[in-house]
Amino acid sequence: MSSPIASTRFSFLDRSRTREGHDGPQALRDTVVLAREVESLGYHRFWVSEHHSVPGVAGSAPTVLAAAVAAATSAIRVGTGGVMLPNHQPLVVAEQFGVLASLFPGRIDMGLGRSVGFTDGVRRALGHGKEDAEDFPGRLAELLGWIDGTQQAHPQVHARPAEGLRIPAYVLAIGEGAAVAAAAGLPLVIGDLRGREKVLRAIEVYRRDFRPSARVERPEVIVSGTVAVAGSAVAARRLLVPEAWAMAYARTHGSFPPLAPAEEIERRTMTAKERELYERGLDGHVHGTEEQVTEQLERAIEETGADEVLVTTSTYDREALVDSLRRLAGIAGLRH
Numbered sequence: 001m002s003s004p005i006a007s008t009r010f011s012f013l014d015r016s017r018t019r020e021g022h023d024g025p026q027a028l029r030d031t032v033v034l035a036r037e038v039e040s041l042g043y044h045r046f047w048v049s050e051h052h053s054v055p056g057v058a059g060s061a062p063t064v065l066a067a068a069v070a071a072a073t074s075a076i077r078v079g080t081g082g083v084m085l086p087n088h089q090p091l092v093v094a095e096q097f098g099v100l101a102s103l104f105p106g107r108i109d110m111g112l113g114r115s116v117g118f119t120d121g122v123r124r125a126l127g128h129g130k131e132d133a134e135d136f137p138g139r140l141a142e143l144l145g146w147i148d149g150t151q152q153a154h155p156q157v158h159a160r161p162a163e164g165l166r167i168p169a170y171v172l173a174i175g176e177g178a179a180v181a182a183a184a185g186l187p188l189v190i191g192d193l194r195g196r197e198k199v200l201r202a203i204e205v206y207r208r209d210f211r212p213s214a215r216v217e218r219p220e221v222i223v224s225g226t227v228a229v230a231g232s233a234v235a236a237r238r239l240l241v242p243e244a245w246a247m248a249y250a251r252t253h254g255s256f257p258p259l260a261p262a263e264e265i266e267r268r269t270m271t272a273k274e275r276e277l278y279e280r281g282l283d284g285h286v287h288g289t290e291e292q293v294t295e296q297l298e299r300a301i302e303e304t305g306a307d308e309v310l311v312t313t314s315t316y317d318r319e320a321l322v323d324s325l326r327r328l329a330g331i332a333g334l335r336h
Contacts, residue, residue, distance in 0.1 A: 004301040005294065009308040010332045011045040012038045012325065013081045013224065016059035017243075017314045018258040024058035028065060030318065035069040037322050039076040042334030044308065046073070047081035047111055053122045056246060056256040063096040070104040079109025081189065081224075081310065082172045085140060086116045086133040087126050091159055094146035098162025111189060112140060113172035114180075137180050144169060144184070148214075169215065170222070178202040185213025189310060193225030193300055194284035203304055223300065224310035228287035229327035230320070236287040238262045239324060242316040244281030248274050259316040294331050 014034055016027045035046045048065045051057040059065055062080040070078040078100075083093055093110075101108045114136035116123050123130070145151030146159035147167055171181035173190035181188040188206045190199055203221055210219040226243070230236035241262035250256040252274050270278060286296045297309070311328065315321050 003298055005297055005332055008301055008306060009044040010334060011043050011308060011310045013047040013049065013310050013312045015049045015057055015314060018056050018058055019316050020258050020260045027058040031065065032068050032072045035073055038325060039073045041325055041329040043076065045077035045079060045109060047079045049081050050084050052126065054256050056258050063100060067100060070107060077107050077109055080111045082111035082113040084113045084115045085136060085143065086114055087128050090139050090143035091146055093143055094159035094162040097167050098159060098165055101165045101167045102161045108167060109170060110167050111170040111172060114177060140180065140184060173202055178206040179209060182206045182209035183211060185211045185216050187216060187220035187222060189222045189224060191224030193223060193286055196303065200303060221304060221306050222308040222310050223304050223306040224312050226285040226313045227293065227311045227328055228285065228313055229290060229293045229324045233288045233292060237282065239315045239320055240282050240285055240287060241265050243314045244278050247281045248277035251277050261316050290327055290331055
């Protein structure tokens with residue numbers, strides 16, 4: 001029996017995390033460089049994310065960054081994971097993706113989420129609040145209508161050059177995202193791999209309630225999560241250390257810090273609460289040697305029935321990250 005990995009697509013999402021000694025502008029340039037590496041390894045797509053006023057994340061304008069990534073690559077699909085639709089007018093989002101799809105035909109993905117700013121201050125600055133997130137299905141329908149040319153709310157207004165273009169759309173499952181994706185007949189992007197039971201319940205709802213659309217005929221599931229591969233299980237686990245510490249620090253201090261080197265974090269004295277959150281942040285991820293990761297991925301893909309795995313690994317050591325992606329490409333049988 002062949003491994004389920006062989007029939008599964010593999011892609012990468014980069015959040016443009018800042019690192020100690022490397023500022024936000026450098027993080028964005030690092031994203032573009034990484035996209036070239038990911039393309040050379042044969043991954044299916046490369047996505048970027050949207051965050052506002054987060055000290056440790058430089059990616060605040062995903063469509064702009066996607067344009068830079070697409071211009072620096074030649075074949076890999078490029079998109080957003082995602083544009084947070086409640087933060088933007090659907091017409092403007094349609095126009096932005098219309099420009100991207102016109103400049104890079106056949107390569108652009110429109111990943112869409114329903115999150116709003118992390119704090120009241122950010123939400124006020126963006127001019128959008130939680131009520132906009134609650135209307136995510138309506139905003140999604142309006143956006144798709146601008147692209148399909150079917151929207152009726154604004155007669156004689158057209159999203160140019162988006163109208164009439166084929167721009168694949170994906171829904172990121174946050175909260176009720178699985179039900180929204182099913183009702184809209186769109187592919188579902190869901191994570192992460194650690195919360196397996198919650199993910200499985202959402203996928204079950206999605207597949208049960210999916211309505212075929214003009215865009216997608218059958219349910220399509222992309223599962224996202226951290227995957228770290230190295231020459232030893234210890235080395236793979238150390239790839240997880242910077243992000244685990246950043247999350248623990250954010251939850252105890254209220255500020256998301258740049259990623260720090262693993263060896264520096266391992267020397268730090270932590271409070272009991274920090275240590276608890278840090279250790280929890282290290283648990284459950286797909287990581288280890290090629291053999292160990294193969295086993296873990298096979299189980300995850302079999303349980304979820306995923307069509308694709310979207311790798312979201314962030315770490316301080318970029319060389320180790322690329323090595324991990326190279327090893328994963330070998331596991332998946334990608335060209336490189």
